[in-house]
Amino acid sequence: MTPGPGAPTALGFGPFVFDPNRRTLRRGDVPLRIGVRALDILAALVAHPGVLLSKRELMARVWPDTVVEDCNLKVNMGALRRALGDEPGMARYIATVTGRGYRFVAPVRSAGRPDSPPPSSPLATPRHNLPFAMTRIFGREDAIDAIRRDLDVARLLTIVGPGGIGKTTVALAVAEQALASHRDGVWLVDLTMLTDAALVPDTIASAVAAPAGAATPMAALCKALRDREILLVLDGCEHVIDVVATCVDQILSQAAGVKVLVTSREPLQLRGERLRRLPGLGTPPSSAQLSADEALAFPAVQLFVDRAGDRLGSFRLRDAEAVAVAEICRRLDGLALAIEFAATRIDVFGVDALLRQLDVLPGLLAGGRSDGPERHRTLAATLDWSYGLLPATEASLLRDVSVFSGVFDVEGASAIARRPAIEVANALSELVAKSLLAVDVEGAGVAYRLLGTTRRYCLEKLHADGAEQVVRQRHAEHVCRALERAEGRSAQRGASEDVGMDGQMREDLRGALDWAVLDPASACLHVRLTVAGLRFWAPLPRSEESRAHVLRALEVLERTGLAGSVQERDLRAWLAGGSMSVGRLAPRGPGGEANGARGRRHRAPQSLLQTIGLHEGADAADPADPSNWAGPAGGPRR
Numbered sequence: 177m178t179p180g181p182g183a184p185t186a187l188g189f190g191p192f193v194f195d196p197n198r199r200t201l202r203r204g205d206v207p208l209r210i211g212v213r214a215l216d217i218l219a220a221l222v223a224h225p226g227v228l229l230s231k232r233e234l235m236a237r238v239w240p241d242t243v244v245e246d247c248n249l250k251v252n253m254g255a256l257r258r259a260l261g262d263e264p265g266m267a268r269y270i271a272t273v274t275g276r277g278y279r280f281v282a283p284v285r286s287a288g289r290p291d292s293p294p295p296s297s298p299l300a301t302p303r304h305n306l307p308f309a310m311t312r313i314f315g316r317e318d319a320i321d322a323i324r325r326d327l328d329v330a331r332l333l334t335i336v337g338p339g340g341i342g343k344t345t346v347a348l349a350v351a352e353q354a355l356a357s358h359r360d361g362v363w364l365v366d367l368t369m370l371t372d373a374a375l376v377p378d379t380i381a382s383a384v385a386a387p388a389g390a391a392t393p394m395a396a397l398c399k400a401l402r403d404r405e406i407l408l409v410l411d412g413c414e415h416v417i418d419v420v421a422t423c424v425d426q427i428l429s430q431a432a433g434v435k436v437l438v439t440s441r442e443p444l445q446l447r448g449e450r451l452r453r454l455p456g457l458g459t460p461p462s463s464a465q466l467s468a469d470e471a472l473a474f475p476a477v478q479l480f481v482d483r484a485g486d487r488l489g490s491f492r493l494r495d496a497e498a499v500a501v502a503e504i505c506r507r508l509d510g511l512a513l514a515i516e517f518a519a520t521r522i523d524v525f526g527v528d529a530l531l532r533q534l535d536v537l538p539g540l541l542a543g544g545r546s547d548g549p550e551r552h553r554t555l556a557a558t559l560d561w562s563y564g565l566l567p568a569t570e571a572s573l574l575r576d577v578s579v580f581s582g583v584f585d586v587e588g589a590s591a592i593a594r595r596p597a598i599e600v601a602n603a604l605s606e607l608v609a610k611s612l613l614a615v616d617v618e619g620a621g622v623a624y625r626l627l628g629t630t631r632r633y634c635l636e637k638l639h640a641d642g643a644e645q646v647v648r649q650r651h652a653e654h655v656c657r658a659l660e661r662a663e664g665r666s667a668q669r670g671a672s673e674d675v676g677m678d679g680q681m682r683e684d685l686r687g688a689l690d691w692a693v694l695d696p697a698s699a700c701l702h703v704r705l706t707v708a709g710l711r712f713w714a715p716l717p718r719s720e721e722s723r724a725h726v727l728r729a730l731e732v733l734e735r736t737g738l739a740g741s742v743q744e745r746d747l748r749a750w751l752a753g754g755s756m757s758v759g760r761l762a763p764r765g766p767g768g769e770a771n772g773a774r775g776r777r778h779r780a781p782q783s784l785l786q787t788i789g790l791h792e793g794a795d796a797a798d799p800a801d802p803s804n805w806a807g808p809a810g811g812p813r814r
Contacts, residue, residue: 187286188286189283189284190268214255217234221280226281227280230276257269303360305383314457314476315479316346320350324354326450331428331448333436334438334452339559351409358435359433364383366411374419376420377397384400404434406435413438414441414442414610415565441611442609456476457479458474458510459477462506470498471501476506476510484519487519487520487523488522500531513558518534521533559629559633570603573593573604573607574634576638580625584624584625604624649701653701655681659708660708693728702728702732703747707729
């Protein structure tokens with residue numbers, strides 16, 4: 177809209193003032209930074225308050241000479257609504273008329289002519305090159321505040337974390353806040369698309385308006401920065417990490433007024449470098465009872481709902497969907513990019529089907545935002561980027577350890593990779609530094625794990641390489657040995673100290689058994705695994721699952737040569753005890769021992785007695801007492 181002579185150049189609505197000529201939007205005295213296209217949309221809407229503008233009409237006004245898709249309008253409309261504070265279902269300024277277009281519904285008033293621009297206005301010499309904030313940030317307030325405080329006392333700070341965790345988002349938010357405290361501004365250097373590491377000095381020089389292309393680029397850059405007080409934000413450094421480290425070291429030593437904020441999947445390893453490792457967004461704990469309001473207290477769910485609302489304007493989180501959305505966010509480890517990609521599929525699958533799709537990784541990997549960096553266009557591209565930077569030995573180890581269901585240690589990784597423990601320990605440390613493995617330190621032990629998205633990606637790589645069968649066999653053998661050792665230690669301590677298997681070992685046992693069942697050549701290993709896990713199934717409430725494993729092992733005994741062996745007696749005896757613990761039968765008559773120090777005794781049904789080899793008349797026998805077992809080999813196991 178072009179105002180006529182003497183017309184006011186600024187329009188007001190609510191607490192906002194919009195100047196269409198100078199392309200500025202303020203909330204009170206605070207300028208808001210939103211994208212140029214979002215401002216174009218606002219200009220069209222406020223020029224015709226109360227009038228319905230169709231999508232086609234808005235797109236023609238905002239992109240007059242370009243053919244664009246509807247999603248471009250949705251993205252920019254979402255950014256504008258967030259800037260205005262319009263919440264889903266609470267349109268105070270812009271209303272959606274489903275299937276038709278948009279209407280500006282707030283009263284628009286004349287706001288007079290703005291005063292002369294302040295020194296920091298866009299008409300003055302720019303003090304930064306930061307992009308416009310297009311999306312809301314969830315759950316990063318504490319990290320942003322902590323990093324901002326760190327920069328008060330440190331000159332070099334590196335934000336590290338896996339691809340898609342939100343490092344750039346946090347760094348830009350910190351940079352926004354740091355503008356006022358750096359005399360010569362804040363300057364972003366995007367290194368993500370740089371393919372020639374030798375061009376790092378010239379790329380930095382170009383961003384800060386220093387001379388580029390000099391015969392000695394680092395010397396010229398340091399000279400240009402010597403008297404300046406700036407914050408350099410170096411984004412996406414992992415693929416040129418060595419050259420970046422050299423450049424930063426020289427800049428900090430020769431330009432005392434410069435501070436550097438780095439985003440990378442691994443640290444620069446420089447003296448004085450302060451690290452902030454960015455975790456995933458907070459997710460709700462696993463629960464069968466979770467309301468929408470309870471789920472929305474967690475930033476991962478907030479992000480999902482916000483992005484799903486951008487994709488599908490009618491989306492609202494309902495109580496019936498809260499548990500599934502929470503599970504989606506947990507399965508994606510709170511990884512911001514993965515959650516955004518999942519949310520973009522809400523219009524295709526809905527919540528429940530989307531949760532099921534997480535097991536079909538390529539379907540999720542195909543999602544993405546068209547306005548992000550190339551490496552973030554799909555989740556596959558993000559993982560390809562990280563994986564492609566690895567040396568062959570580290571990539572091979574990452575593929576191998578993906579067969580673990582969760583945490584693992586150096587011994588386990590060494591067993592399945594068939595490499596010396598010291599070599600594996602060093603490689604795991606490198607993978608942790610590159611944010612491809614998480615590490616948990618508990619007491620004297622160190623446990624490693626892959627994020628769920630990374631694990632599924634690496635499993636696909638392992639399968640594509642044709643090595644999955646070999647590695648899964650090694651994993652099953654390792655689990656079997658670990659359980660047999662644990663059984664031996666427990667036997668030495670005595671039955672009174674017997675303990676159940678921890679949750680992680682159960683998951684790895686399940687994975688190993690599921691693989692062994694499908695591999696006829698591993699029938700003996702299947703039986704060994706089942707027997708080794710017998711003592712650990714006992715404390716579990718999922719007895720039907722454990723009983724099914726035992727029955728499958730008994731089915732393959734004949735072709736393993738283990739018929740009549742100690743393993744068969746163990747399986748049949750466990751089946752007897754396990755069956756009676758599942759279905760408690762009526763206690764014996766008045767003369768029987770109903771309660772006492774040894775607990776209750778029950779009569780087993782005739783079919784079960786025949787199955788485990790007990791005599792029909794053995795009423796006085798306690799099936800849990802090994803002295804009464806009558807397996808094929810005779811006598812109890814000692």
